[in-house]
Amino acid sequence: MARVLITGAGRGLGLAFVRSCLTRGDTIWAGVRQPEKSPQLTELKAKYPQELHLVPLDVTDAAAIENVWQQLHKEAGALDLLINNAGINSMSADAGGTAAHLRLGELDSNRMLAMFHINAVAPLMLAQRCIDLLATGDNPRIISISSWLGSLANKASGGNYSYCASKTALNMLMRALALEVISKGIITVIFNPGWMQTDMGGPRAKLTPDESARGILQVTDNLTASDAGRFLNWDGTEHPW
Ligand SMILES: NC(=O)c1ccc[n+]([C@@H]2O[C@H](COP(=O)([O-])OP(=O)(O)OC[C@H]3O[C@@H](n4cnc5c(N)ncnc54)[C@H](OP(=O)(O)O)[C@@H]3O)[C@@H](O)[C@H]2O)c1
Structure with missing residues (x-):
């Protein structure tokens, strides 16, 4: 019965985490930018009014992160699990709505930095703000959703600069955090969720987000x-850096 904060909870893997956590009796603070755009989340809120709290959260917004901390401090007192799930790829509307991040010759530094902010820096900022809540939590953990595309061992394809490098940066930031906060008893790991049937992964993907969320x-x-x-991978096997 953990107290869980999930980012990007309105759809895809984030929504699957919400479903899985509710099923096992956790209390969830679901970070979502526009709850009205997620009918599934609104339905779950009606079904689990005590267990599911919707919190407005654009992960790049420092004031929103502060508000989430205030709400958690007041309603939960401590946090047992932070799930850094929100992310965008080169095709996402947040990336400018085109695949320009994929192509040499069309790369734009501001758009690259915006993707780095969402995928790599924001998870660390949220973790930093929540450290005191986690330090007093039960068996506290921070998990961050990365990708096989952030692995330096991935030789399958070139290009896709912003997404790949932002996930590599996330890996290093979270590894550095893990080695520091283990002294507070907080276990931090990074997950490759696998190729999933979400808006990002598309319908041909192998895994459902529910399978990945349950495995993670x-x-x-x-x-x-010792896992810090x-x-x-989502099934617990080691992923090469
Ligand atoms: N799908 C795959 O095959 C795959 C593979 C490897 C890794 N991943 C990773 O898995 C995670 C979840 O991906 P997904 O497949 O569920 O993607 P998705 O279906 O595109 O959903 C992305 C989620 O991130 C949220 N988000 C984006 N920018 C945000 C911001 N600035 N603040 C707060 N939330 C934000 C979105 O919120 P809105 O609804 O408000 O836009 C949405 O809930 C991501 O980190 C992704 O990189 C996915």
């Missing part, structure tokens, strides 16, 4: 201090 939560439940800073 099961692995997360069984983490020990590892890069894992």
Whole structure:
């Protein structure tokens, strides 16, 4: 019965985390930019009014992060699990609505930095703000959703600069955090969720987001201090850096 904060909870993998956590009896603070655009989340809120709290959260907005901390401090007192899930890829509307981030010759530094902010820096900013809540939580963990495309061992394809590098940066930031906050008893790991059937992954993907979310939560439940800073697949196997 953990107290869980999930970012990007309105659709895709984030929504699947909400469903899985509710099923096992957790209390969830679901970070979402526009709840009215997620009928599934609104339906879940009607079904689980006590267990599901909707919190406005654009992860790049420092004031929104502060408000989330205030709400958690007041309503939960502590946090047991932070799930840094929100992210965009080169095709997302937030990236400018085109695949320009994929192509040499069309790269734009401002758009690259915006993607770095959402995918890499924002998860660390949120974790930083929530450290005191996590430090007093039960068996506290921070998990961050990365990608095989952030792995330096990935040789499958070139291009896709912004997404790949932002996930590599996320990996390093979270590894550095993991090695520091283990002294507070907080276990931090990075997950590759696999190729999933979401808006980002598309319909041809192999996994459903529910399968990935369930796998990640099961692995997360069984983490020990010696796992801090590892890069894992959704099924718990090691992912190469
Ligand atoms: N799908 C795959 O195959 C795949 C593979 C590897 C890794 N991943 C990673 O898995 C995570 C979830 O991906 P997904 O497939 O569920 O993607 P998705 O269906 O495109 O959903 C992305 C989520 O991130 C949220 N988001 C984007 N920018 C945000 C911001 N500035 N503030 C707060 N929330 C923001 C979106 O919120 P809105 O609804 O408000 O836009 C949405 O909830 C991402 O980190 C992604 O990089 C996915």
